[in-house]
Amino acid sequence: MFVIMGAxxxxxxxxxxxxxxxGRPVRVVLRPGRDGQxxxxxxxxxxxxxxxxxxxxxxxxxxxxxxxxxxxxDYASDDMLxxxxxxxxxxxxxxxxxxxxxxxxxxxxxxxPEGTGNIVTTHILEQALxxxxxxxVRAGNFMTNWLPSLPAMRTGALPTFFAPLDRPVPxxxxxxxxxxxxxxxxxxxxxxxxxxxPADYTPADVATAFCAALGxxxxxxxxxxxxxxxxxxQFGLPQAAIGSWVEMWEGFNTGHIxxxxxxxxxxxxxxxxxxxxxxxxxxQQ
Numbered sequence: 001m002f003v004i005m006g007a008x009x010x011x012x013x014x015x016x017x018x019x020x021x022x023g024r025p026v027r028v029v030l031r032p033g034r035d036g037q038x039x040x041x042x043x044x045x046x047x048x049x050x051x052x053x054x055x056x057x058x059x060x061x062x063x064x065x066x067x068x069x070x071x072x073x074d075y076a077s078d079d080m081l082x083x084x085x086x087x088x089x090x091x092x093x094x095x096x097x098x099x100x101x102x103x104x105x106x107x108x109x110x111x112x113p114e115g116t117g118n119i120v121t122t123h124i125l126e127q128a129l130x131x132x133x134x135x136x137v138r139a140g141n142f143m144t145n146w147l148p149s150l151p152a153m154r155t156g157a158l159p160t161f162f163a164p165l166d167r168p169v170p171x172x173x174x175x176x177x178x179x180x181x182x183x184x185x186x187x188x189x190x191x192x193x194x195x196x197x198p199a200d201y202t203p204a205d206v207a208t209a210f211c212a213a214l215g216x217x218x219x220x221x222x223x224x225x226x227x228x229x230x231x232x233x234q235f236g237l238p239q240a241a242i243g244s245w246v247e248m249w250e251g252f253n254t255g256h257i258x259x260x261x262x263x264x265x266x267x268x269x270x271x272x273x274x275x276x277x278x279x280x281x282x283x284q285q
Contacts, residue, residue: 001025002185003064003100005051006072007039010144011105014178015068015185020044022182029060052086057094066185067095070105071125073118075241084121088128095132102129103184105177106136108170108194109257116257117248118241126192133190139177140170140196140263141252143273146206150281153210158220160203161228161249165220168200169252170259173273176266194263201270209274 002019006012007028019026020042027045030036036046049056061067069091074083095102110122126136149158162169172195180195201209203220211218223231228249232242251257 001027001045001064003027003029003047003061003067005029005067005069007044008034009070009072010142010174011070011177011181012068014174015181016044017042018178018182019185027060027064029057052083052090054090054093054097057090058097061094061098061100064098064100066101066103068105068181068185069102069125069129071121073121073241073244075238078240080118080241080244081120081124084124085128087121088125091125092128092132095129095134101188102132102134103181104129104134104136105181106138106192108138108140108196108259109251110136110138111260112251112256115247116251117244117246119248119251119257120244135184135187135190136192137177137180137184138192138194138259138263140172140194140200140259142177143171143173143197143268143270144277146210147277147281150210150278153207153214153218154216156217156219158203158207158210158218159223159231160206160220161223161253162203163222163253165203165222167253168202168205170196170200170263171206171270172196172266173268176268180264180266194259194261196259196263196265198265198267198269206270206274209270210278212271213274213278 004012004016007016016026016028028039029047029049032048039046047060049060071087073080077083106122107119109116109119207218207220228246232245
């Protein structure tokens, strides 16, 4: 039995679907009150647990060969670090109680205890679960992070916090993350994998890829540092979260946020992603 946290999210959903397609037994863990009928219809078991409830998590993990866990930042919390610690501690207690192996989604820069903004929640998770023999998949910048900028790209501009525009940044597609997680869930050892796309991409490269997909000019444009806080506020982020976002972008732009070694390379290019991402968005309209 493979137990999947975050099954209604990007990576968790992709991992659960892939395992089910392979004929593997899957139990998805949803937040209390969430409807699990779609997962039942796909052949999965459904459990419900709050991510900070170690007892409920322990019940959900019972009988598992391996569990997929993640610790995304809680942007609604007044104290994102405290929330991240609470989630990591609950996972550790539940996994330790059942002697269950975990594979966790982590991030580029997770080796650092500070100076990474939102990414620090993955460092917290690694520190909590490493003593239990967990494995970690440190992903580069999600390619899907560019999709909210599609309306701006349709007008010819790709605004970005990454600077300078010619500095390559490790990216990765959800499909490659999911494939790697599925592989690691079926192993029995403990290791850390750093994962990126076939190549690293500059913001200018991303603009070129979406230019080809959209069939119209797209130019990357740096959001100046003096405008960051105002821009992030306009995105609807709560004030308590803006500082973490600022620290993260500064970490990328100074080179503080980087891989420790040479990453494993996935298969999806930014050109592939731009075409597929655009098609998916258009199909949803």
